[in-house]
Amino acid sequence: MCTGFTLIEVLVALVIIALSLLGLGALQARMQQTDLEAYDRAQALVLMDAIVNRINANRQTARCYGLTSATTGVPYLGFPDANHVAPVTCAGYGDANTQLTAVNDLNEWDAMLKGSSEAVAGTATGGLLAARGCISYDDVSLTYTITVAWQGLTPTAAPLVACGNNTYGAENLRRAVSATFRPAALL
Numbered sequence: 001m002c003t004g005f006t007l008i009e010v011l012v013a014l015v016i017i018a019l020s021l022l023g024l025g026a027l028q029a030r031m032q033q034t035d036l037e038a039y040d041r042a043q044a045l046v047l048m049d050a051i052v053n054r055i056n057a058n059r060q061t062a063r064c065y066g067l068t069s070a071t072t073g074v075p076y077l078g079f080p081d082a083n084h085v086a087p088v089t090c091a092g093y094g095d096a097n098t099q100l101t102a103v104n105d106l107n108e109w110d111a112m113l114k115g116s117s118e119a120v121a122g123t124a125t126g127g128l129l130a131a132r133g134c135i136s137y138d139d140v141s142l143t144y145t146i147t148v149a150w151q152g153l154t155p156t157a158a159p160l161v162a163c164g165n166n167t168y169g170a171e172n173l174r175r176a177v178s179a180t181f182r183p184a185a186l187l
Helices: 003-057 059-065 096-113
Strands: 132-138 143-151 174-181
Touching: 003 059, 003 096, 003 132, 003 143, 003 174, 059 096, 059 132, 096 132
Parallel strands: none
Antiparallel strands: 132 143, 143 174
């Protein structure tokens, strides 16, 4: 007489298990997106630190590194489009050797932003998604602002810095890390 209730209980249990597994799958996908976003931020910090160290190491020609407008965020290095700096030049600061060092540093940083650290079949694949690097110099405070911008995967708050502004579709998909510093003056 109660044989149908057992079958209904089993079906209800299967529906509950199926919904739980779907929720677990969605959680796993969201965790992977978050993990990739954290990895990208760590890579951007490494790229930013790399150019800060290069500017500090080449203080005589440090002004050659300031190639970006602080208010517009262009031109920049990295993702090749209409606002990409090409070719990088340096004149008026330091000597020929330090100028060459600055040009090489900026060209290497440009390649790192484009993902040259890893390549598959000759194509750079090791970088951030559409990474852009901005270096601006403030004549008043004598400081540099280094910014690395890239495209994120999920919407969040838009960064306040200008680097990469209006280049990733919705501004809430743009990610950026930024640091302002003043190179030490050696006497």
